[in-house]
Amino acid sequence: MADVPAFPVPTMPAPPVGVVGLGQLGGSLAAALVAAGREVGGWDVDPAAREAAAARGVRITQEFTGVVVLAVPLPAMTTALEGLAIDPAATVTDLGSVKVPVLETLGAAFGGRFVGGHPMCGTERSGHAATDPALFAGARWALCLEPGTELPRWLRVAEIALAVGAEVVPVTAAEHDDAVAAISHVPHLLAAALAAAAADAGPLALALAAGSFRDGTRVIGSDPAFVTAMVEGNAAPTAAALARVRAELDRPWPELVATGNAVARRAADRRTVRVPLERAALLALGRAGGAVHRRLAAFVEGWLPDGSA
Numbered sequence: 128m129a130d131v132p133a134f135p136v137p138t139m140p141a142p143p144v145g146v147v148g149l150g151q152l153g154g155s156l157a158a159a160l161v162a163a164g165r166e167v168g169g170w171d172v173d174p175a176a177r178e179a180a181a182a183r184g185v186r187i188t189q190e191f192t193g194v195v196v197l198a199v200p201l202p203a204m205t206t207a208l209e210g211l212a213i214d215p216a217a218t219v220t221d222l223g224s225v226k227v228p229v230l231e232t233l234g235a236a237f238g239g240r241f242v243g244g245h246p247m248c249g250t251e252r253s254g255h256a257a258t259d260p261a262l263f264a265g266a267r268w269a270l271c272l273e274p275g276t277e278l279p280r281w282l283r284v285a286e287i288a289l290a291v292g293a294e295v296v297p298v299t300a301a302e303h304d305d306a307v308a309a310i311s312h313v314p315h316l317l318a319a320a321l322a323a324a325a326a327d328a329g330p331l332a333l334a335l336a337a338g339s340f341r342d343g344t345r346v347i348g349s350d351p352a353f354v355t356a357m358v359e360g361n362a363a364p365t366a367a368a369l370a371r372v373r374a375e376l377d378r379p380w381p382e383l384v385a386t387g388n389a390v391a392r393r394a395a396d397r398r399t400v401r402v403p404l405e406r407a408a409l410l411a412l413g414r415a416g417g418a419v420h421r422r423l424a425a426f427v428e429g430w431l432p433d434g435s436a
């Protein structure tokens with residue numbers, strides 16, 4: 128992580144962005160980019176989603192150049208571009224919640240032009256009615272850097288994430304899937320298990336349920352098809368992460384409670400770092416728990432948690 132003076136990137140024309148799938152995530156991204164002054168085209172199989180996006184300034188089209196963002200449900204990822212005209216020079220990215228299976232199909236189809244991504248935001252709502260242009264502000268956005276990923280294309284997608292207020296976390300698809308199994312996919316399963324067990328406890332228990340139950344089960348309202356596609360699409364890492372949770376539950380309760388509390392009390396301080404535009408250095412930032420928040424000329428600027436190497 129070098130220490131060099133900051134200077135702005137020479138202004139390059141920002142490429143047009145095409146968003147395929149204009150539901151919660153795609154509709155929100157398209158709307159946020161329009162608000163940021165970017166040229167945005169979009170497509171959705173649902174005429175109502177197209178109409179809602181058009182009302183927010185998205186140009187409805189089936190022809191895409193620049194950066195194409197796939198924001199469709201995971202099962203539709205491999206087929207959604209069929210029938211659309213995609214410029215052979217376009218960069219293709221996606222917002223899917225699981226990265227290895229998407230990399231296996233879209234990576235095979237587009238090679239180094241494909242950059243897998245996953246913004247860590249969204250709610251239990253779905254569809255275009257859940258569009259929120261502020262959805263990405265302050266969110267982490269995992270962006271995959273595989274050995275074959277073309278770095279200039281990775282940067283183009285990173286700049287889209289930065290333009291809507293997100294911070295970019297460089298990862299590999301496999302590292303991403305292991306990490307999100309622990310912090311997203313297992314919590315979805317635990318929320319379902321908590322809710323089912325509370326329902327078994329009877330109406331009195333549900334009537335008394337308050338803050339901790341509400342917080343622990345917030346995501347049970349998510350579309351079951353979305354959650355199922357996510358956990359089944361990341362089955363092995365999710366099973367491994369669930370086994371770790373089961374092992375934790377077997378610890379003596381005072382020890383378990385104290386260990387969990389220690390995680391909550393970890394220092395939240397950050398220090399700013401400059402990272403060269405090079406795969407190993409970028410991935411090291413992500414692995415250390417850091418993120419990119421700004422693009423400079425030959426560097427990106429980001430932060431690391433205090434105390435990290």
Ligand SMILES: NC(=O)c1ccc[n+]([C@@H]2O[C@H](COP(=O)([O-])OP(=O)(O)OC[C@H]3O[C@@H](n4cnc5c(N)ncnc54)[C@H](O)[C@@H]3O)[C@@H](O)[C@H]2O)c1
Nearest residue numbers: 148150151152171172173198199201223224249250253254
């Ligand atoms: N919801 C979340 O919290 C969340 C968070 C991060 C990432 N993601 C990922 O983002 C993607 C989209 O999720 P979402 O929550 O926006 O879903 P959503 O259901 O709100 O929207 C999906 C949209 O895709 C459209 N669509 C379906 N098939 C299509 C096709 N073949 N061509 C064009 N459009 C098509 C649907 O009509 C719908 O408008 C998923 O891959 C999901 O894994 C979701």
